[in-house]
Amino acid sequence: MSIFDDIEGKFDDARNDHVINLRFKCKKRNNEAASGEFATLLSSLKLPDNPYIWDVKFAIWLALGIKTAPVRLNTEQSPILNRAFNNAADIPILRKKEGAALLANLGLPLNSTKKQLEQKIIDTISKNPMVFQDKTKSTSKLPLGTTGRILQFYQLLKGMSPDYIKNAVIDYENREGIIESYGASTGFDLKIGSKLFPPKAILGLAASNYLGEPILSSHFSGGKGSDCFRLFELFGYNIVDKYLAKARDELLIYSDYSRQSLHNIFDENTKFTAGSGKWGLQGIVRLNPSLNDYSFLVTLKGTNVYHDRLSEDGYLFWVSQLKQKLSDPMIKSFINFDHHKNSILLFVRPTEDDSYTFFGKVIFSRYDPKRSEPVNIYWELERKHFPNRVLEKFTGYLSEPIAGSSAPRLTPVEDDNKKPRKTIISTSKKQPKPKKVDWESKWLRQNEIGSRGESLILEFERQRLIDADCEYLANMIQxxxxxxxxxxxxxxxxxxxxxxxxxxxxxxxxGSLYSDFYITENEIKKSNEYGSSYWIYRVYNLEYKTGSKVRRIQAPFDEKLSIVPNTYKAQLI
Incomplete structure (x- = not known):
């Protein structure tokens, strides 16, 4: 009797891949143990009675001898019998050309029949049983919480030497990325040099060696704010967003892109179809499946019913779909959007015949609580003052200023031969009179000043290189x-x-050239790392009427800046 209720296999034009769905027969009665042929399969794979869906998929993958790790789907993070429907449970194999890889490894053509595939899988598994631990009954000697996570995980590992991470990377590469209970990363990567690794898998290997027992993926969490990411930060490693890292490496501010070129940057493994799909048609594209990171693709004048506006002073007036209400989950996520945790990248074109210009990130500003179906939201651009070539492209398409005025000017550069007379960070002993501080207004003001200064330097650098007959370099500024x-x-x-x-x-x-300013530990670290190629551009007298000035200060800064620390990092013990 067949252990499969069904095997779906077909070539999917949308994914440009062969899609296979294995549906196992399994009874579900209050999450009791599997029975019949499905129980026999689990036994041959040395799996527990009610394993995670991911474990079944991964066990089959290894038993079939495939040398690349499959992609872990969000729907696979639970026991298989808990998700069984009509006495059957699905194991989808459909990403990154996994279907084609499976058939190729089995020596079967793409047009294989269900019977051929089933028999080949059963025969191969019976010859190559794999041994897996029971994830529902952990044998860990470490203290576990009710969810199966190791208690005080950060405290246990914070004394670990970074050498354990280095050895884990070597171990990961030697195993060709196939690590028990761990899959490919979803939203973030651990960046070491030019290489990217799944953070949980690397930390799991390092922790296993350090603690002297197997540490499984279910033993600790990943993602922003997790002990996993905190530990990598402690050890001096860099965690990058998979999708925003691509943006950083391949997108240039104020450069032009087509929908297909954006698809090729963010979703190169999928098929692009003009006029359909997320990159071919949609105005809002979710970048990271596990986070609230988006791209906005906005047309200022077109045949659509929406009337989005980009203002001269760097604000986007955005109109939702006609039937979206304030209670809509996506609208709620926009209204509560935290740009410190997530990112929205803005691409705008004047008309449907133009290419999209990349304007960088946007910050939620406000919304109209009286408007619904559609909802109106104001977004503030981080970089709000546009270079001349952008103003020329959008002539006649920018709306009146919403909350600002015209752009400032920048006077010629001064050199850095003179020493600043004051310290970078003020530690004055004179105690000012207590007064109430509007921290939100102060932060917004500082952010606006920073954005204006960066916009000035972007245009200044571009013009400096053009004047030196290096326009090809000017076009590469990021x-x-x-x-x-x-x-x-x-x-x-x-x-x-x-x-x-x-x-x-x-x-x-x-203020003046000698006004104090703040410099972070990371900026000092990078100045030491890059040496004389690292510069501080001190923009001062940032005013609209008289024009701003800038002094360029080249690293090393030992004899040019007086640096005084006045902020300390604290942690509960």
Whole structure:
């Protein structure tokens, strides 16, 4: 008797891949143990009575001898009998050309019949049983919580040497990425040099060696704010968003892109179809399936019924779909959007015949509580003052200012031969009179000043390189801070003589050249790492009427800046 209730196999044009769905027969009675042929399959794979869906898929994958790890789906993170429907449970194999890989490994053609596939799978599994631990009955000697997670995981590992991470990376590569209970990363990667690794798998291997017993994926959580990410931060490693890392590496601020070119950057493994699908048609594209990261693709004047507007002072007036209410989950997520945790990338074109211009990130500003179906939301661009070439492209399509005025000017650069007379970070002993501080207004004001300064330097650097007959370098300037605020600098530009890259950190003030400013530990670290290619551009007198000025200060900063620490990092013990 067949252990399969059904095997669906077909070529999927949309995914440009062979899709296989294995449906196992399994009874479900209050989550009791499997029975019959399905129980026989689990026994041959050395799996528990009610394993996770992922474990069954992974066990089959290894038993069939496939050397690449399958993709773990969100629907596979629960015991298989708990999700069984009509006495059957599905094991989908459909991403990253997994269907084609499965058939190729079995020596079967793409047009194989259900019977051929079933018999081949059964025969191969029977010859290659795999041994797996019971994830529902962990044998860990470490203290576990009610969810099966190791208690005090961070405390247990914070004394671990970073060498364990290095060895885990080597172990991961030697195993070709096939690690028991761990799959491919979903939203984030651990970046080491130019290589990317799944954070949980690497930490799991390191923790297993350090603690002396197997640490499974179910033993700890991943993602932003998790002990896993906190530990990598403690050890000095960089975690990058899989999708925003692509944006940082391949997107240039104020450059132009077609829908297909954006598809090729973010979803190169899927098929692009003009006029349909998320990159071919949609105006809102979710970048990261596990987070609230989006791309907005906006047309200012077209045949659609929406009337989005981009203002001269850097605000986007956005109109939702006609039937969306304030209670809609996506609208709620936009109104509660936290740009410190997530990102929305903005691409705008004047008309449907134009290419999209990348304007960087946007920040939620406000919404109209009286409007629904559609909802009206105002978004503030992080970089609100546009270079001349962008203004020329959008002539006649930008709306009146919403909350600002015209762009400032920048006067010629000064050199850095003179020392600043004051320290970077103020530690004055004089105690001011207590007064109430509007921290939100102060932060917004500082953010606006920073954005204006960076916009000025972007245009300044571009013009500097063009004047030096290096327009090809000017076109390669990147506004790094627009897509990665952890890089340790704001702008990637180039030396006009050598062509080598330079890293620019912009510090802006409406005050004088000698006003104090803040510099982070990461920025100091990066200045030491990049050496003389790292620059601080001090933009001062940032005013609209008289024009701003800038002094360029080249690393090392030992004899040019007086740096005084006045912030400390604390942690409960």
């Amino acid at each position: 506004h790094v801070a627009a897509v990665d605020d952890s890089a340790g600098y704001d702008i990637l530009s180039f030396d006009h003589i050598t062509g080598n890259p330079i890293q620019i950190e912009v510090k802006s003030t409406t």
